[in-house]
Amino acid sequence: MNLVRSELLKIRTTSTWWLLGIGAFLATALAFAINAWLAHQVLSGNAEDFGVSGEQASAAGQAANLYTSGQYLGLLFVMLIGILMVTNEFFHQTATTTFLTTPRRTSVILSKLGAASLLGFGFWLATTVIDLVAGTIFLTVDGHGTQLSEWPVHRALLLNLLAYAIWTILGVGIGTLIPNQLGAVITAAVLYLVGTQVVQLLFFLLSNWLDSQAVVKWQVVWPAVASQVMISGSSTELTPDWWVGALVLVGYALVSGVFGVLITRRRDIS
Amino acid sequence: MSDGQRSPSAGTGQIVVSGLTKQYKNVRAVDDLSFTVEPGRVTGFLGPNGAGKTTTLRMLLNLVTPTAGTATIGGRRYADLTDPLRSVGAVLEASSAHKGRTGRNHLRVICAAAGLPASRADEALALVGLTPAANRKFKGYSLGMKQRLGIAAAMLGDPQVLILDEPANGLDPEGIRWMRGFLKGFATEGRTVLVSSHLLSEMQLLADDVVIIAAGKLVRQGPVEQVIGSMAHGVRVRVRTPQAAELTAALREQAATVDTDGHGALLVSGMDAPTVGRTALAAKVELHELTTERPDLEGVFLELTAGKAEIR
Ligand SMILES: Nc1ncnc2c1ncn2[C@@H]1O[C@H](COP(=O)(O)OP(=O)(O)OP(=O)(O)O)[C@@H](O)[C@H]1O
Numbered sequence: 329m330n331l332v333r334s335e336l337l338k339i340r341t342t343s344t345w346w347l348l349g350i351g352a353f354l355a356t357a358l359a360f361a362i363n364a365w366l367a368h369q370v371l372s373g374n375a376e377d378f379g380v381s382g383e384q385a386s387a388a389g390q391a392a393n394l395y396t397s398g399q400y401l402g403l404l405f406v407m408l409i410g411i412l413m414v415t416n417e418f419f420h421q422t423a424t425t426t427f428l429t430t431p432r433r434t435s436v437i438l439s440k441l442g443a444a445s446l447l448g449f450g451f452w453l454a455t456t457v458i459d460l461v462a463g464t465i466f467l468t469v470d471g472h473g474t475q476l477s478e479w480p481v482h483r484a485l486l487l488n489l490l491a492y493a494i495w496t497i498l499g500v501g502i503g504t505l506i507p508n509q510l511g512a513v514i515t516a517a518v519l520y521l522v523g524t525q526v527v528q529l530l531f532f533l534l535s536n537w538l539d540s541q542a543v544v545k546w547q548v549v550w551p552a553v554a555s556q557v558m559i560s561g562s563s564t565e566l567t568p569d570w571w572v573g574a575l576v577l578v579g580y581a582l583v584s585g586v587f588g589v590l591i592t593r594r595r596d597i598s
Numbered sequence: 599m600s601d602g603q604r605s606p607s608a609g610t611g612q613i614v615v616s617g618l619t620k621q622y623k624n625v626r627a628v629d630d631l632s633f634t635v636e637p638g639r640v641t642g643f644l645g646p647n648g649a650g651k652t653t654t655l656r657m658l659l660n661l662v663t664p665t666a667g668t669a670t671i672g673g674r675r676y677a678d679l680t681d682p683l684r685s686v687g688a689v690l691e692a693s694s695a696h697k698g699r700t701g702r703n704h705l706r707v708i709c710a711a712a713g714l715p716a717s718r719a720d721e722a723l724a725l726v727g728l729t730p731a732a733n734r735k736f737k738g739y740s741l742g743m744k745q746r747l748g749i750a751a752a753m754l755g756d757p758q759v760l761i762l763d764e765p766a767n768g769l770d771p772e773g774i775r776w777m778r779g780f781l782k783g784f785a786t787e788g789r790t791v792l793v794s795s796h797l798l799s800e801m802q803l804l805a806d807d808v809v810i811i812a813a814g815k816l817v818r819q820g821p822v823e824q825v826i827g828s829m830a831h832g833v834r835v836r837v838r839t840p841q842a843a844e845l846t847a848a849l850r851e852q853a854a855t856v857d858t859d860g861h862g863a864l865l866v867s868g869m870d871a872p873t874v875g876r877t878a879l880a881a882k883v884e885l886h887e888l889t890t891e892r893p894d895l896e897g898v899f900l901e902l903t904a905g906k907a908e909i910r
């Protein structure tokens with residue numbers, strides 16, 4: 329517990345966290361404005377113009393989208409915090425002090441995971457509260473009711489929480505595997521941002537070549553795709569069920585965490 | 599030794615390094631090194647650049663994994679200490695703080711992790727005279743201030759053992775004198791001090807014992823006077839005279855050993871300065887210089903590490 333407290337203090341005593349916090353807030357505000365506009369258009373009969381159909385076109389579907397505004401960049405920010413919690417130790421050469429204070433390195437990494445999870449939860453809570461307050465006002469004013477008793481809304485909020493937790497932990501894992509600050513940040517950004525389109529294209533080509541539709545579903549092995557599959561909560565002919573995405577992400581988090589701990593235990597600090 | 603038996607150094611702050619070896623890809627940084635460091639004394643850890651001092655200290659502190667051998671503090675490996683900060687304080691080169699964090703917050707983070715009260719941070723800052731800069735960010739610290747912050751961090755747990763890697767680095771004369779007094783006082787209380795340094799005149803003032811290594815191997819260990827005394831020559835008297843031949847003859851008659859230093863002066867051993875002066879007077883020889891030369895740590899160090907001091 330002392331160690332988690334110390335890790336949280338490390339974050340509180342630098343400017344990183346509030347810079348990322350402001351970034352996440354701005355991202356949430358911007359995303360909310362766009363999603364609110366989209367919801368207004370879709371729910372006033374223009375759904376086809378925006379290519380929105382099925383559950384997505386319902387008031388509940390739009391409410392779910394609105395209540396998770398800012399998720400896309402928010403997840404990136406919590407992952408960055410997770411990464412920085414580890415790579416900062418090497419970048420600023422504080423690893424010596426940290427491991428002198430706590431020679432049991434596994435405990436150090438676990439406490440970083442603990443602190444990172446708390447932060448991820450904090451980010452989720454803050455953005456969700458903002459989205460709920462602004463979202464209920466907007467939906468009521470726009471005449472659709474709050475939709476707060478709908479299952480798709482609950483599901484979206486919970487999956488959003490799960491996503492925050494997993495990506496924060498994944499960030500810590502990436503940091504332990506790639507202690508170089510720049511290297512870790514770039515790798516993570518590639519995994520999260522650039523990945524999706526490229527991977528979709530790759531798997532599309534692959535499925536054409538193999539002449540099999542089912543192959544496309546395998547794009548879920550890519551973290552960013554897995555994340556989207558999980559968050560969407562429903563499957564299409566191109567994507568598997570949400571829990572497959574969740575399992576893939578948890579798998580990545582576990583593997584990176586375990587290897588990160590093993591590598592950190594053996595690493596020479598000099 | 600059976601499991602139940604306590605090792606002789608248990609509970610005390612004795613440091614035992616035994617067969618310690620570190621093989622890096624291209625260099626054997628530390629090579630089968632063994633020595634002990636006793637509590638209640640200041641031990642200087644000396645060696646040329648690249649001798650393996652830092653690597654040894656980092657292995658002792660569980661930061662670098664040895665290829666072979668063990669290092670214990672009070673009979674236990676550093677990784678096995680229940681309360682490391684209360685047992686051992688360490689100041690290492692390249693130990694640093696987050697550039698954007700204040701000195702006080704840096705120490706508070708350590709206190710939190712070690713379960714020490716946050717008030718220890720302010721006490722330690724006051725101890726090293728850093729209170730006025732406590733709330734400034736680390737990136738604005740001077741070299742000496744960074745070094746002082748490192749010492750403050752080592753003192754947070756009021757440890758039994760202090761391990762310092764070139765702590766005088768960047769300290770001003772006042773700071774160096776403060777540290778000399780501080781480390782001596784620390785050892786006088788029965789605690790252990792192991793300090794590496796290149797400042798041999800400073801070491802001669804500070805250290806009770808020395809451990810000298812070169813090329814990763816032990817060269818000499820022992821009390822400072824004993825190590826200095828073990829060298830070929832003891833106290834010598836340097837004499838300059840225009841009548842070198844006459845004086846040499848007169849001195850040899852008195853059973854003194856006389857050499858030249860190659861620069862026109864005579865080096866007399868086996869006789870003290872007053873006797874040399876009296877002998878010269880009796881022989882009616884004119885003197886231009888008469889000084890006693892004691893061997894010092896620097897001379898002994900250079901002699902002991904001669905030929906082993908190249909960077910590897
Ligand atoms: N991480 C590393 N990888 C490879 N070689 C290393 C590493 N660390 C140290 N060495 C090598 O090990 C040898 C001993 O280095 P070390 O830093 O222990 O010397 P030192 O006695 O502290 O020297 P100095 O007086 O210059 O501080 C050197 O040859 C150095 O190049």
Ligand SMILES: [Mg+2]
Nearest residue numbers: 651652691763
């Ligand atoms: Mg060194």
